[in-house]
Amino acid sequence: MRERLHSLELDPKLLAIGLGGGLLSGLLGVGGxxxxxxxLVLWAAYSQRDAHAISLGAIIPISIAGIATxxxxxxxxxxxxxxxxxxSIVGARIGAxxxxxxxxxxxxxxxxxxxxxxxxxxxxxx
Amino acid sequence: xxxxxxxxxxVAFGVVVGVTSGLLGVGGxxxxxxxxxxxxxxxxxxxxxxxxxxxxxTAVVGSLALRRRGVxxxxxxxxxxxxxxxxxxxxxxxxxxxxxxxxxxxxxxxVLVVGLRLVRDGLRGERSDExxx
Numbered sequence: 394m395r396e397r398l399h400s401l402e403l404d405p406k407l408l409a410i411g412l413g414g415g416l417l418s419g420l421l422g423v424g425g426x427x428x429x430x431x432x433l434v435l436w437a438a439y440s441q442r443d444a445h446a447i448s449l450g451a452i453i454p455i456s457i458a459g460i461a462t463x464x465x466x467x468x469x470x471x472x473x474x475x476x477x478x479x480x481s482i483v484g485a486r487i488g489a490x491x492x493x494x495x496x497x498x499x500x501x502x503x504x505x506x507x508x509x510x511x512x513x514x515x516x517x518x519x
Numbered sequence: 520x521x522x523x524x525x526x527x528x529x530v531a532f533g534v535v536v537g538v539t540s541g542l543l544g545v546g547g548x549x550x551x552x553x554x555x556x557x558x559x560x561x562x563x564x565x566x567x568x569x570x571x572x573x574x575x576x577t578a579v580v581g582s583l584a585l586r587r588r589g590v591x592x593x594x595x596x597x598x599x600x601x602x603x604x605x606x607x608x609x610x611x612x613x614x615x616x617x618x619x620x621x622x623x624x625x626x627x628x629x630v631l632v633v634g635l636r637l638v639r640d641g642l643r644g645e646r647s648d649e650x651x652x
Contacts, residue, residue, distance in 0.1 A: 484537020
């Protein structure tokens with residue numbers, strides 16, 4: 394199969410994962426990354442590290458669409474968003490630094506445990 | 520929680536969200552929304568709308584940091600994300616017509632199975648993309 398990671402076209406699998414991940418995200422109100430990362434690894438055969446990086450980048454347009462759909466409803470608390478974002482942009486640089494270096498097996502385990510936690514949270518809310 | 524205490528807690532929680540987001544490539548809404556509804560007392564709608572404003576700058580900063588380190592492919596990710604954006608708008612519209620609690624439970628099982636499989640693969644040190652034919 395042709396290597397298409399750096400090609401200008403989108404792999405049809407990527408297209409399906411993007412649409413599917415976005416769909417579940419909008420449908421269930423869960424983050425797209427939780428759906429996209431496993432599918433990128435288990436179905437599209439991306440490396441664990443690249444899958445996490447691609448998922449994070451994909452969240453940029455997805456969250457812009459979310460803001461365009463929900464954000465205009467006037468329910469945003471700007472002070473709270475500012476406080477959280479002040480911390481999270483610092484944290485994001487730290488986390489990205491870890492992602493660049495972490496052992497892929499350890500990354501798999503950490504993400505797997507994160508998913509188990511999310512499943513429990515979803516089950517409780519269910 | 521009020522005033523300065525609340526802000527200290529918000530910034531500290533923000534750091535945790537940011538690290539999770541940068542390391543795992545998730546937006547962080549999974550952490551922010553329960554935190555805002557359960558700990559701060561926001562309504563579900565208010566929490567979701569507010570979380571989106573946190574997720575966007577976090578994803579931008581994390582993605583730029585990853586690009587500097589040569590991890591992934593931001594151009595491809597952004598094009599990929601446009602399809603995600605289309606899907607999420609359709610999903611949000613569908614959510615109004617479907618029984619969300621049942622779907623959420625089915626999804627929870629899916630996430631649980633995938634999570635356990637990843638942990639197992641990681642512990643065994645196997646490639647998780649082995650082809651079953």
